[in-house]
Amino acid sequence: MSKKEITTNINVKDLNLWYGEKHALKDISIDIPEKSVTALIGPSGCGKSTFLRCLNRMNDLVKSCRIEGDVLVDDENIYEKNIDVVDLRKKVGMVFQKPNPFPMSIYDNIAYGPKIHGCPKSEIEERVHGALEDAALMREVQERLGDQAFALSGGQQQRLCIARTLAVKPEIILFDEPCSALDPISTSKIEDLILELKKDYTIVIVTHNMQQAARISDYTAFFLLGELIEFGKTKNLFENPQVKSTEDYITGRFG
Numbered sequence: 001m002s003k004k005e006i007t008t009n010i011n012v013k014d015l016n017l018w019y020g021e022k023h024a025l026k027d028i029s030i031d032i033p034e035k036s037v038t039a040l041i042g043p044s045g046c047g048k049s050t051f052l053r054c055l056n057r058m059n060d061l062v063k064s065c066r067i068e069g070d071v072l073v074d075d076e077n078i079y080e081k082n083i084d085v086v087d088l089r090k091k092v093g094m095v096f097q098k099p100n101p102f103p104m105s106i107y108d109n110i111a112y113g114p115k116i117h118g119c120p121k122s123e124i125e126e127r128v129h130g131a132l133e134d135a136a137l138m139r140e141v142q143e144r145l146g147d148q149a150f151a152l153s154g155g156q157q158q159r160l161c162i163a164r165t166l167a168v169k170p171e172i173i174l175f176d177e178p179c180s181a182l183d184p185i186s187t188s189k190i191e192d193l194i195l196e197l198k199k200d201y202t203i204v205i206v207t208h209n210m211q212q213a214a215r216i217s218d219y220t221a222f223f224l225l226g227e228l229i230e231f232g233k234t235k236n237l238f239e240n241p242q243v244k245s246t247e248d249y250i251t252g253r254f255g
């Protein structure tokens, strides 16, 4: 890492996670820099999505899941009893693998979040428009905001889901393989968007696509069998990996 002081806003210490008997994350410690893109890479089943979901407590929804260790967001341990999970997920938004718009209009999809979080009625329209602009979707949908969201293409639906996340003004956005269901042109639009968003948001992205990690991330974390093997600047990790298994993975020897 550079000598310049790097500010981190997600600090994970000795995180362990079990699904029943299965020890899925083992002693993970990592400090994630703010306003940058951190990619999580590694072979299928190594725990990338599980780790991502720990950052906004999505694993709370899994009955068999047990977590030990600390996950600090802005110096606050998000696993403390007094944490309001709804507020947490507003601050730490998430975009999933498959676009999952609500069965309602384009406008209402985006207005939904601000409404349930008590945004004054007079500000909703501005929020919706701002989020559509920031998600680089406005130009394509401005004439059809009342149309059903499902009428959009897959790539547009995914940008709608990003707009929906932005509308509640998060600080951190988690992306779980956001392009895996998309064609190359839609993928490239989402990648451009992520590069734009990192000016204002901290982004953590799970990707199977190493070229994608190399293209858009500033930092990369390599996971293997539930362990964090190596973490550092993307350029260093890809060009000069410090651990043999990282090198084996990025050169395609396994995974």
Ligand SMILES: Nc1ncnc2c1ncn2[C@@H]1O[C@H](COP(=O)(O)OP(=O)(O)OP(=O)(O)O)[C@@H](O)[C@H]1O
Residues within 6 Å of the ligand: 019, 022, 024, 042, 043, 044, 045, 046, 047, 048, 049, 050, 051, 062, 064, 208
């Ligand atoms: N809800 C669950 N219940 C039980 N085991 C689970 C659950 N979710 C994940 N696992 C297990 O935990 C391990 C890590 O899974 P996870 O989905 O985090 O891996 P991943 O690296 O994201 O994989 P992929 O790249 O295939 O999405 C795997 O062995 C998986 O089978």
